[in-house]
Amino acid sequence: MKIDVENVVRRSAKRVGQYCFHLGHGAEARKVLLAIESKYGKADPANLRLADNYARDVFGDPVYAPWLRVYTAFCGTFKEGWIPDNYYGSVVVPHMKGWYGKISSLKPISRLIFDGDALPDVAYYANGLFFTDRSIVVPERELRDVVFEHAERVVFKLDGSMQGNGVYVFDRTNFDPAMIRSLGNGVIQKFIDQHPMFNAFASKPVATLRFTTVVDDNGCISMRACFLRLGRADDTHVLTDREICVPVNPVTGELAAEGYLSDWGALDAHPDSGVRFAGLKIPQFEQCVATVLRLHSKIPFARCVGWDLTVDVDERVQVMEWNGEHNDVKFSEATQGPCFSDLKWERLKPVR
Template structure:
């Protein structure tokens, strides 16, 4: 009994340390962004910031949730009730509404087992020492190159758990080596997507992605809550989180907003490399994209908020590049399009009770 008690104390202490670090990192990131916003656009109204602080304390129960509310407030020039702080989303909403069911999104070979249709560009997988096709047929290593390059000249390999542009590798037939895949680890081999000409006009090399956020409410209804376009820089092979340009998309019309935002939240009205402006641009096949994410989410409704990364190819076909059922980003959507989740009562959820109140960060 004594050993069990000691183990419980150690586990709770480790949890508290991990939680403190989580909130500390979010607080530091939010404060840096707030400083950048205020250096560019002037100091935020102190009265609005006080409203954000009070909302964090009174509604979410802890001042550790104030930093992101302050960022949203400074960005919008006013305070809005209903916003969800990104750290509250990650530490409270995600465990309550996704749990282990959301975590399976990091296991790339699982996607084909869950979703059907032609949206996935998956060609083959490597997992636990085996190569196999998108039909779960094991492929001898000597035959893998012929299978993978039967209908394409270039592929992308994405590691399990990859995100924010990390863990992504590109190969053509001449430089493809199964031994290299083995050395990298478990993941998916996808055909390289020839993107729609509208996206190519912004940046020809990195494939642009549309980040849709869908939710399942308490009645089981699935809806799209936000969407933005993620564009890479001209010299990058793919979109990287620390270099991307994000542009909100109007959910009613599929049109880009007039302004996009760099990774430091600085506003631009055109892509910094190509000079192509955002205003007046309509996303191709937007209705089809909307229908796709709604249909796919019906396959896994128990992960109740999902971020979907789609693109549209040169043949007007929607392609699902990946999906995120864990801590998908909500802060950009909340600042630019939010409050996106105000009707879902997420603010009533609470963190694990045994952690107690955290020290300020």
């Protein structure tokens, strides 16, 4: 019998990749669980057993238990319908997005897809060419004038940048096209002067709203979760390991009374400015929701999308980027979930 060596190697590599993926998630979840229990006390063993049983009975594998345990410890109870973050990444993403979600990492094509003023894009660099948001190629000697025609500062984001990495801030004096070339393909966006409410928390990093939207089996698009990401006073942009995340009421746009540090520790005010979260409402919240729903209608084949946007000083919604791949669901599931229980994602089978 002839053996297809290439196919065997490919399947073996995929199995190793999946093993490492779940191993990493398990280690991260256990670290978070320890942090939560050190701050809020030991979780009820009976509730943790419910999480373990749910992973085995509903998702078919105990490898999905660690994030369910985190959600359980955080909430103080177990809730049916939660989606473990590694199940979302390994099962839901391939089924609901596949290769179509990966286009979100190619930042120069966003304007071609969405075609509107909601994006702060002013120029792009890809495959040796600089070009405007209207796909007009710009000679390198003219790039600085084009980029700073309507902005004093700009942000360059590499394709595939995430968690605050691959992000660079320039003004006219230190902007260097040669440096952009050396960094790689990406988008040049105007630096956003954020709304005064966000500015009160921290003036340097632009606050980011993370909206999660989904397309159900009938083609209906809905917003399922929202939280505010705030940077620290000395950071130029929001960094994942230093951010403060504050749940946002998806109906009213009001901030929760407590936000959370990267170690899941709770606090009722920004640690640098002292501005409290309770009683504040996201400006132009209804317009933010309308914007992400409208944009998702242009890419319904990416069935679940994480949108990063903000509101500027003139109260205009600015969509900074979108994530059609493994957008994080664990914070939303723990603080606002179950967010996706009606979609029957637990019935999906791993893609072979």
